[in-house]
Every structure is written in C-alpha cells, then in structure tokens.
Amino acid sequence: MSEKMPCSKYIVAALFFAVLLQGSLSNAQLSPTFYDETCPNVTNIIRDVLMNASLSDPRIGASLIRLHFHDCFVQGCDASILLDDPANGEKEALPNNNSARGYEVVDAMKAVLESACPNTVSCADILAIASEESVCLAGGPSWAVPLGRRDGLTANRTLANSNLPGFNESLEAIKSKFTAVGLDTSTDVVALSGAHTFGRAQCFTFTSRLYNFTGEGDTDPTLNTTYLEALSQICPQGGNGSVLTDLDPTTPDAFDSNYFTNLQVNRGLLRSDQQLFSTEGADTIEIVNRFAANQTAFFESFVESMIRMGNISLLTGTAGEIRTNCRAVNAATIRSYSDDVLVSSI
Missing domain, CATH: 1.10.420.10 (Peroxidase, domain 2)
Known part of the structure; x- marks a missing residue:
C-alpha cells in the first residue's frame, strides 16, 4: 500500500481545524484514530481503489463526495443511500435517480476492506474517507477524517425527496x-x-x-x-x-x-x-x-x-451495524429483527 502523502500545502491548517472541531462538536463521538488498531490501512485501501477508478472515470471523486452529502442530509451519515431497496431506497429518490453514481466503486472499496479487516469498517466511514481522498487527489486540502460511524438499517425515499437541496431551489x-x-x-x-x-x-x-x-x-x-x-x-x-x-x-x-x-x-x-x-x-x-x-x-x-456535515445524526457504539455488503442490511440483523417482531406479537 502507498504511504499517506500530503495533497497540498494546506494540510497543516486543515488538520488543525479538524482537531479543533473534534473538541467542539456536540456529536464529537468520532476519532481520526478509530481504526488504528483494527484496520490501520483503511485510508490507503480506499485511496488505492479510488486512484484506480479515476484512471477511467475522472468524475468519480466528485461523485463520491456527492454520495456522502446526499447520504448525510437524509437520516444522518449512515450510508442509507447505498442500500438497494426497491420500495423505499434513496437511490430512486428524485434527487438521486439516474444521477447519483459511484456505487460500484464503493462496493470495490468495501470488498477489499472486508478481505483485509472483516466486519470492521462501516460503509458510512468509507463514504467519509473517500470524500476526503477525492478532494485531496484533486489538489484540495487533506484532513484527519473523524471515524467511528455505524451503518443504518433502513433507507428513506420520502426524506430524500424532501430533505436534499435542489439545483433549482431558492x-x-x-x-x-x-x-x-x-x-x-x-x-x-x-x-x-x-x-x-x-x-x-x-x-x-x-x-x-x-x-x-x-x-x-x-x-x-x-x-x-x-x-x-x-x-x-x-x-x-x-x-x-x-x-x-x-x-x-x-x-x-x-x-x-x-x-x-x-x-x-x-x-x-x-x-x-x-x-x-x-x-x-x-x-x-x-x-x-x-x-x-x-x-x-x-x-x-x-x-x-x-467535518460538521459528517457529524449529522450519528450512529455509534452499538447503534446500527457494520454492513458486510454496503447494498444490504446484514442477514443476522434481518433475522434478529424478525424474531423481535414475532416475540412482540405473541
């Protein structure tokens, strides 16, 4: 894996603000060092997949930032936009349908991470890291991404249709x-x-x-x-x-x-x-x-x-889950939910 290298001369200032905000946000439950022990190469893995994808698709960096943005504005930064859900999926919401893209690249990042660090890195954190690396590789600032988000269990098309800022809005x-x-x-x-x-x-x-x-x-x-x-x-x-x-x-x-x-x-x-x-x-x-x-x-x-946007309505600790496939809730979670519904109905 490649070493983490500064993307621009603005990295020092960017890192300063990242650390400053970590201590001031009401939702400051995240940490840039969250995966240091469990998956120390997480950023390198994501960067390598991103760089490979950008060789054939120069748009991919901007597309991945948009996924992160469109995820956080709906139910918080919980990777709900990545779920395949024909009935309620956010991918089919008006602001995303035939527009939001980059899902396959996120899949590729997740596949490598599951091989290197099984059941460890959330899809929500993948979006956050991929956004920073996309900015970095395009000549923008680098920053220490606060990490430790967990993935949501549901998507919400109705909220996606109402919450996301529109290109023609005032x-x-x-x-x-x-x-x-x-x-x-x-x-x-x-x-x-x-x-x-x-x-x-x-x-x-x-x-x-x-x-x-x-x-x-x-x-x-x-x-x-x-x-x-x-x-x-x-x-x-x-x-x-x-x-x-x-x-x-x-x-x-x-x-x-x-x-x-x-x-x-x-x-x-x-x-x-x-x-x-x-x-x-x-x-x-x-x-x-x-x-x-x-x-x-x-x-x-x-x-x-x-960083402020990445702290919207966090799932941390035992909330949500770490999806093994960013497109679907884990099978064990589905079984557990079904069992709970059955018990509550008896």
Whole structure:
C-alpha cells in the first residue's frame, strides 16, 4: 500500500481545524484514530481503489463526495443511500435517480476492506474517507477524517425527496434545509457548495435557465451571456437532457477556488450555485468574495464544514451495524429483527 502523502500545502491548517472541531462538536463521538488498531490501512485501501477508478472515470471523486452529502442530509451519515431497496431506497429518490453514481466503486472499496479487516469498517466511514481522498487527489486540502460511524438499517425515499437541496431551489429554501440538519446557513452553505469546483452536471439540471426561466421562454438574467451561448451549444433546446458539462468551466477536474471566481462573473452553472452571489442582500455574497480572493480561507472552511456535515445524526457504539455488503442490511440483523417482531406479537 502507498504511504499517506500530503495533497497540498494546506494540510497543516486543515488538520488543525479538524482537531479543533473534534473538541467542539456536540456529536464529537468520532476519532481520526478509530481504526488504528483494527484496520490501520483503511485510508490507503480506499485511496488505492479510488486512484484506480479515476484512471477511467475522472468524475468519480466528485461523485463520491456527492454520495456522502446526499447520504448525510437524509437520516444522518449512515450510508442509507447505498442500500438497494426497491420500495423505499434513496437511490430512486428524485434527487438521486439516474444521477447519483459511484456505487460500484464503493462496493470495490468495501470488498477489499472486508478481505483485509472483516466486519470492521462501516460503509458510512468509507463514504467519509473517500470524500476526503477525492478532494485531496484533486489538489484540495487533506484532513484527519473523524471515524467511528455505524451503518443504518433502513433507507428513506420520502426524506430524500424532501430533505436534499435542489439545483433549482431558492437560496432561502436551501438555507432552510441546512438549518434542518444543524448546519450553518451562511459559511456551511457556501463552503459545501464549493464542492462544485469539480465534477459534471446533466443538461436537465440547468436548461430552464437557458430557455424557460420563468415559464415565459426567457433566460436567467444572472447568467453570463457568453456562457449562455456556450451552454446552448452543449445543451440545445429539446436536446438530450443527460448530456454532461463541467460544473466549473475553467478548471473542471481541479479542487480550487475558481468556482467562486466564476460566480463573480455570473458563470455559475446551476441556479443554486449562482444564487450564492446574485441574490440581492444575501450574506453569502461576502463569503463568495472572500473565498474567491483567498483559496486558503476556502480550503479551511470547507474542511470545517465537511467535518460538521459528517457529524449529522450519528450512529455509534452499538447503534446500527457494520454492513458486510454496503447494498444490504446484514442477514443476522434481518433475522434478529424478525424474531423481535414475532416475540412482540405473541
């Protein structure tokens, strides 16, 4: 296995904030050293699988961060998004269906970990580590990921449909969803949105801004006209809504602060992105300007916000379980649950 190497010069500051937050969070039940004795190579294993996957899929890093985000906002960071459940699975929720991806890479990570450290590393922790490594490998900060999450036993499609921030929602609506999970409505919103500094989006997520913004066949006035013309070539009216384009048109595969400089010139791809800067009087404007001018400030705030997000509604100790297959609850857990139901009905 490869040694853990710093991904950028911002690692010292990032690690400082990680340690600082460990002592201040109300849910500080996690520890970066959680697997030091039981699975000391966990990060190396996840990184190796990620690096191999990225050779054929440069989007995978951004996709794995999105899985972590979309997991934590539903029932907390419990890997419920990974469960295959035709009736209630979050994979089929509107924000995820034919959109969220990377499940097979998580499966590969879990398979290697089960071989090296059976019944030890949770799927929820895999998502957290994979997110950090994805940022790191794209040139962003590295941090000591707090670990010790356990996996949930159920998915919740209804909550996934209602809790996840949408690409066409107002800034006010997005802020309310951050408040609901205990995150800050200014810095956390802007910093976590900064994950859109790399990755891709499908045409259907922004074509209303190009052709029918208010239902009158108009365009979004906050969209840079030159950028509008370029996007119209990629996503013609009535065209294939699944065609991909870069979230960051300047450095699409790098984790940097260009996402924020793009917002300053109205080149945010999604409405939810551009509103951080273009909503009149919003407290997010100053933060966008600060991050655009100071990449170190962005990196440090991003680490803080990722750690806060990773602490949403934790399952630790004996709660939940450590799934052996990230797609399914363990068979023993299912049998135990069935027995409990039978006893309670007698």
